[in-house]
Amino acid sequence: MDTLTLVIVIVVAAIVVVGGGAGLVVSGRRRKAALPKPAAPQAPVEQAPAREPEPEPQVGDEAAPPKEEPRRTVEEVELPGEPEPAAAPAEPEKPALEVPEPAAGRLVRLRSRLSRSQNTLGKGLLALLSRDHLDEDTWEEIEDTLLTADIGVQPTQELVERLRTRVKVLGTRTPDELRALLREELLTLIDPEMDRELRTARHAEADPSRPAVVMVVGVNGTGKTTTCGRIARVIVAEGRTVVLGAADTFRAAAADQLQTWGDRVGARTVRGPEGGDPASVAFDAVKEGIADGSDTVLVDTAGRLHTKTGLMDELGKVKRVVEKHGPVDEVLLVLDATTGQNGMVQARVFAEVVDITGIVLTKLDGTAKGGIVVAVQRELGVPVKLVGLGEGADDLAPFEPGAFVDALIGE
The missing domain is CATH 3.40.50.300 (P-loop containing nucleotide triphosphate hydrolases)
Known part of the structure; x- marks a missing residue:
């Protein structure tokens, strides 16, 4: 190996050694930064008491030891009786019957009610007939009073004519005489002879079965x-x-x-x-x-x-x-x-x-x-x-x- 090659090998090896040390330093720092800080002390948390295991479900009396009970013979057992009949529903109470007043005499009892509302006719006529001088104007007032009371035209004319005649014949007119005169003429006008019977009786003679x-x-x-x-x-x-x-x-x-x-x-x-x-x-x-x-x-x-x-x-x-x-x-x-x-x-x-x-x-x-x-x-x-x-x-x-x-x- 020549000198140049040896130098290159030594330089490369040095670079590798230096790079590895730097990496270790950096890794060490990162690990230190990643460590968490110690937490502040906290109050101890009470733990819930441990639940006891629930007992296993039983099956009625079969899970308990049998009990000694007195036994009855067939003759001692009472048989159920016949069921009682159901009570009938209560009938609604009927209202108490009223007893109507007798029909006879009712109008006499109710006369006060009638007289209070009829003063225009009766007392009005008496007041007019009691005047000292019965001129034509007075007789016209008498006629108007009768017409106002719904007597009708023809009955009014008949009554006035009869009153004229009887007052002229009577001459002196006392209150009692006038009242008796007026009563008689009004009664004639109403015709007391008319049959006012209310036919409500059973047909006893013709057909007894027919009401x-x-x-x-x-x-x-x-x-x-x-x-x-x-x-x-x-x-x-x-x-x-x-x-x-x-x-x-x-x-x-x-x-x-x-x-x-x-x-x-x-x-x-x-x-x-x-x-x-x-x-x-x-x-x-x-x-x-x-x-x-x-x-x-x-x-x-x-x-x-x-x-x-x-x-x-x-x-x-x-x-x-x-x-x-x-x-x-x-x-x-x-x-x-x-x-x-x-x-x-x-x-x-x-x-x-x-x-x-x-x-x-x-x-x-x-x-x-x-x-x-x-x-x-x-x-x-x-x-x-x-x-x-x-x-x-x-x-x-x-x-x-x-x-x-x-x-x-x-x-």
């Missing part, structure tokens, strides 16, 4: 269903039994309302589906009355607008269907006394469709137009048989002409 049939008709808003329930109370108060027929199938809750009235006095109510055929319900009610041996069947019809021809024709159909059992004994027209002459229009139309046998005037205590009693009787030729004088259940009274006139003119 009396009463139809109640009228327009909407007159309190017809309420009046029908009150009539049932009048019938019960007279000692008769009654079946109610809820033939008003068009007005919501009309049948419920009528049944409530019937339940209060122990009267059965025959009803049909809402919107059903009213003639069918009326027919079934009469059939039920015959089967039960009732004295009276009271049929509440739907309120009819007297301007609706189709509805009025249907009312006639109800009457014809009911008459398949026999003739209808009463057709009572319910009129609101406060409607005045409009009630007269209703009365005429109803009289054309069904034969009205009597009038029921409601709300007579709330109006001074008591003269409608005269007007409606004159128009239809049928009597007022019942009058309503309040809101109570027994405030429907048989019409008594004498008591009515006494209420008009006062004591």
